[in-house]
Amino acid sequence: MPTNTNRAELRDFLRSRRARVSPEDVGIPATVRRRTPGLRREEVAQLAGVGITWYTWLEQGRPINVSSQVLDAVARTLILDAAERDHLYRLAEVPQPPVISDPPTELPGHLDTVLEALDPLPAMLVDARTDVLRWNRAYAALHPALVSAPPGKRNTLWQLFAAPEGQPRIVNRDEQAPEAVAGFRYRYSQNAGDPRWQDFVARLRTASPLFSRLWTTHDVAPPHLCDKRYDITGIGEVSLRATSMELTDHPGVRLVVQTPADRRSRENIDRLLRQATHL
Incomplete structure (x- = not known):
């Protein structure tokens, strides 16, 4: 009423x-x-x-x-x-029925300019299902295996639970995992009728026993970004704080920028970028 x-x-x-x-x-x-x-x-x-x-x-x-x-x-x-x-x-004040989201339309080229301008901060464009759509040089240096993965696995949730070889280890995964799954279910409930979402969940449950266990809890919460701490081989630990901004002309697509949380992390990111430049 x-x-x-x-x-x-x-x-x-x-x-x-x-x-x-x-x-x-x-x-x-x-x-x-x-x-x-x-x-x-x-x-x-x-x-x-x-x-x-x-x-x-x-x-x-x-x-x-x-x-x-x-x-x-x-x-x-x-x-x-x-x-x-x-x-x-x-x-x-009537709950809306599930909405099947259309795949993101072709993103305009000027967004690449925005991503490039954010270097040396790692930045990406990500959709509601957490598929990574575009990224800049710093993000590619931090996540080389992710950006080179096939579209079905080029996904931040997949990275968290079924990270391929070559990805940096997420130090605080145990802290982030339940929150990430609850936030993902919040978006999933709005797209539960979409076979693409259903297929992704089924594949991730097969690939990750941890995700499968957390999925069965049915915990749900509004998505929010958390600090991620990475352990990068040959570089050391990097703590990054994420900031997310919705693109008004592309519903469901967000610009996510990762900012070093401390001086050591900033220095290690700089080292990682210098190393990537010489490869």
Whole structure:
């Protein structure tokens, strides 16, 4: 049941969206001149397949029960885009059904310039499933086996639980592992119907008994970034603090920048980059 504040917002939002849709937009012939622009309430109710009284109460913000199926019908009738549909669900305080995420579209070239400008800080672009999409020189020097892995394993969660040979050892993996799995399940629940996510989980459970055990706990938490401590052969320990920024024009894609947490880590990163330059 929406709160009083949300009911008022819901009322105003539905009225504004109804006024925006012309009869011609939904296949209703314009026969007589209308006093107000847009659709009438009874037209929205008829097109959405709901009762006129029920829709009137919804638009008036009355305390009625609302289902996701009915909200979807109203959203289609009012020709809401994805952002408006999400807004409608939030105002009605109805949990959204799982959303199958589309694969990230081709990323524009200027993002490579951004990544390069962040050197010597390791930086990457990563999607909701933690697949690594792009990276800079410093990230490649820190994770050579990861960036050269095939797409199905070029993934930070795969690195944490089934790191291939040549990857730096994550010193604080026991601390990070439960948090990483809980955060991943939070995103998984929004994409549970997507066979790509299901396949990834099945492969990782086979590859990592630890991941499989943690997955069966069903722990879930909003994702958050933690410090990672790496032990790099021939270099020493490096502690990195991650900062994540969403790309507004590519939903689900994040820019993650890793910053040395102390002087020793910064010096070791510099040594690693000098070593990589001479290879």
